[in-house]
Amino acid sequence: xxxxxxxxxxxxxxxxxxxxxxxxxxxxxxxxxxxxxxxxxxxxxxxxxxxxxxxxxxxxxxxxxxxxxxxxxxxxxxxxxxxxxxxxxxxxxxxxxxxxxxxxxxxxxxxxxxxxxxxxxxxxxxxxxxxxxxxxxxxxxxxxxxxxxxxxxxxxxxxxxxxxxxxxxxxxxxxxxxxxxxxxxxxxxxxxxxxxxxxxxxxxxxxxxxxxxxxxxxxxxxxxxxxx
Amino acid sequence: xxxxxxxxxxxxxxxxxxxxxxxxxxxxxxxxxxxxxxxxxxxxxxxxxxxxxxxxxxxxxxxxxxxxxxxxxxxxxxxxxxxxxxxxxxxxxxxxxxxxxxxxxxxxxxxxxxxxxxxxxxxxxxxxxxxxxxxxxxxxxxxxxxxxxxxxxxxxxxxxxxxxxxxxxxxxxxxxxxxxxxxxxxxxxxxxxxxxxxxxxxxxxxxxxxxxxxxxxxxxx
Numbered sequence: 250x251x252x253x254x255x256x257x258x259x260x261x262x263x264x265x266x267x268x269x270x271x272x273x274x275x276x277x278x279x280x281x282x283x284x285x286x287x288x289x290x291x292x293x294x295x296x297x298x299x300x301x302x303x304x305x306x307x308x309x310x311x312x313x314x315x316x317x318x319x320x321x322x323x324x325x326x327x328x329x330x331x332x333x334x335x336x337x338x339x340x341x342x343x344x345x346x347x348x349x350x351x352x353x354x355x356x357x358x359x360x361x362x363x364x365x366x367x368x369x370x371x372x373x374x375x376x377x378x379x380x381x382x383x384x385x386x387x388x389x390x391x392x393x394x395x396x397x398x399x400x401x402x403x404x405x406x407x408x409x410x411x412x413x414x415x416x417x418x419x420x421x422x423x424x425x426x427x428x429x430x431x432x433x434x435x436x437x438x439x440x441x442x443x444x445x446x447x448x449x450x451x452x453x454x455x456x457x458x459x460x461x462x463x464x465x466x467x468x469x470x471x472x473x474x475x476x477x
Numbered sequence: 478x479x480x481x482x483x484x485x486x487x488x489x490x491x492x493x494x495x496x497x498x499x500x501x502x503x504x505x506x507x508x509x510x511x512x513x514x515x516x517x518x519x520x521x522x523x524x525x526x527x528x529x530x531x532x533x534x535x536x537x538x539x540x541x542x543x544x545x546x547x548x549x550x551x552x553x554x555x556x557x558x559x560x561x562x563x564x565x566x567x568x569x570x571x572x573x574x575x576x577x578x579x580x581x582x583x584x585x586x587x588x589x590x591x592x593x594x595x596x597x598x599x600x601x602x603x604x605x606x607x608x609x610x611x612x613x614x615x616x617x618x619x620x621x622x623x624x625x626x627x628x629x630x631x632x633x634x635x636x637x638x639x640x641x642x643x644x645x646x647x648x649x650x651x652x653x654x655x656x657x658x659x660x661x662x663x664x665x666x667x668x669x670x671x672x673x674x675x676x677x678x679x680x681x682x683x684x685x686x687x688x689x690x691x692x693x694x695x696x697x698x
Contacts, residue, residue: 265545272548281546285555289562296566300573307576400517400671401637 316351316363319381319390324360325353334473341462343455344369344377348462350470353381359471361389362463368455372447373397376406378455382463384471387421391456396448403448413440413449422460430457488613495617501594502625502680503687508594512626513676515585517637520645522630524582525589526623528571530616532563533595537603537615539563544604556599564589581647594622625683632679637671639664 261267271277309330316329329351338348344367353361361383368376376396381389391414393406405411416439422430431437432450441449463470482488501507511529516522536559540547547555568586571579579586589595598618603611635641639661646654669675 263545268545273550278548278551281548282551282554285558289558293562293565296569300569303573304569307573311576311580399668401666401668 315379315392315394316381318392319379320351320353320361320363321389324383324389325355327352327354327357329353329363334470336466336469338366338462341465342369342458343367343462344375350466352470352473359384359473362470363389364459365394366455366459366462368451371396371398371451372403372445373399376448376452376455378452378459380456380459382460384467385421386423386460386464386467387419388417388456388460390415391417393452398448399445402442402445405442405445406448406452411442413442416440417456422457422464427457430454482609483613487610491610491614492617495614495619495621496624497621497687500625500687501597501618501622503684505594505597506684507597508592508622509680510591511585511588512629512680513673514588516626516630516633516676517671518634518640518644519627519630519642520648521581521585522626523623523642523645524578524648525585526619526626528567528582528586529589529592529595529622530619531567532560532589533598533615533619533622534612535563535615536560536595536599537611538608540599540603541606541608541611544606547604552600552604553596556596556604560595560599561590577647581644594618629676629679629683632683633670633676635660636667637669637675638666 313330320329332352332354334350334352335347336350337346339346341348348364348366351363352359353363361381363379363381365377365379368378374397376398377394378391379394380391383389392408393414396404396406398404398406405413408414425438428436429438430453432439432441432446432453434441434446435450437453439449439453483492495501497503499505502509502512508529511525515525536556539559540556564586567589568579568583571582571586598615602614606614631641634643639659641658641660642656645656649656670679
């Protein structure tokens with residue numbers, strides 16, 4: 250069959266009168282539904298092929314930007330994204346069974362580390378955070394990646410809404426005692442927000458757990474620098 | 478293309494329906510789920526509205542082109558399949574090529590699927606009409622929806638935080654920074670209107686106002 254005949258047959262078949270006769274038939278209906286499903290699947294499959302790498306790249310850029318917010322550029326000369334150690338963190342209550350730790354190295358000595366963790370018990374759901382810690386265990390910076398806290402109250406944990414999150418800079422388990430790692434209402438040293446205590450309380454406790462996680466793995470993490 | 482067709486009575490009727498007489502939100506009371514979820518700020522409302530216009534135009538167009546092919550017994554699954562595929566397509570394309578915008582709207586785009594207004598237009602208009610009027614209907618219904626989203630978003634944003642079109646430059650680009658206004662300086666904030674119940678209350682006022690307008694117009698006539 251040449252192209253012209255296919256075209257004329259298809260045209261005749263697609264005439265509204267012909268389709269009207271076909272539409273009540275069960276086989277035709279099955280075919281049409283399958284045809285649309287196939288077309289949709291093909292379309293989405295192709296779109297996925299085209300966009301997958303681009304999206305991956307964008308997500309890496311996002312992550313890199315986040316990491317660079319909590320690790321000053323002069324503390325490392327390596328690519329944070331590709332110098333990582335994966336540690337088990339099921340006991341640390343950081344919201345994941347394994348935590349990827351990004352290593353900031355200067356002349357292949359580990360200068361600081363950085364990892365994402367989760368406060369699973371925020372007021373309205375999990376609060377996802379990223380924290381940079383220098384090798385002595387002092388916080389370089391903390392940022393909130395995502396949360397679902399109450400707008401106008403709990404969202405002051407975001408850097409764009411309030412400077413509160415900066416109050417953790419320079420704090421460590423050594424210069425702030427275990428009991429002081431709490432909001433002022435619980436006899437700690439960190440501010441709560443008027444109208445919202447639960448959100449900051451949970452963030453403070455999650456950051457303390459993050460520091461404990463670093464302390465427990467400090468030797469392993471610092472040792473990775475010397476090997477490479 | 479001859480654009481004068483847009484001023485013919487039929488097309489004028491479609492535009493009037495979409496913008497006012499048969500407005501998706503104010504008259505049909507559809508699409509309330511995405512409406513209440515995203516209209517915390519005017520910018521979010523605008524972004525969601527634009528994405529919805531794109532999906533509405535595309536779904537109306539595709540269904541109208543295939544209206545003779547689709548048997549009425551299985552039309553609903555086909556429509557739902559089409560709309561879901563289109564929304565997914567918009568979602569991944571935005572994520573890849575307009576990533577900044579996707580970060581703002583990302584959460585809301587899957588919500589477009591829950592927008593029964595799209596299914597409603599496909600079912601009641603596009604499956605019975607020629608492609609061109611269908612595209613126009615999708616566009617005008619989308620514009621009507623967007624207008625309500627922006628108005629409601631503006632009302633809620635001003636009353637909850639005292640700003641208007643905050644972060645518009647993230648959505649539309651740096652050149653639109655002039656849109657970001659602080660309407661009330663040193664505003665302490667009013668939480669209720671930022672939350673969904675406040676949105677519902679505001680929406681009630683909007684619908685009531687539209688009814689009042691219509692009643693007055695009727696009395697005059």
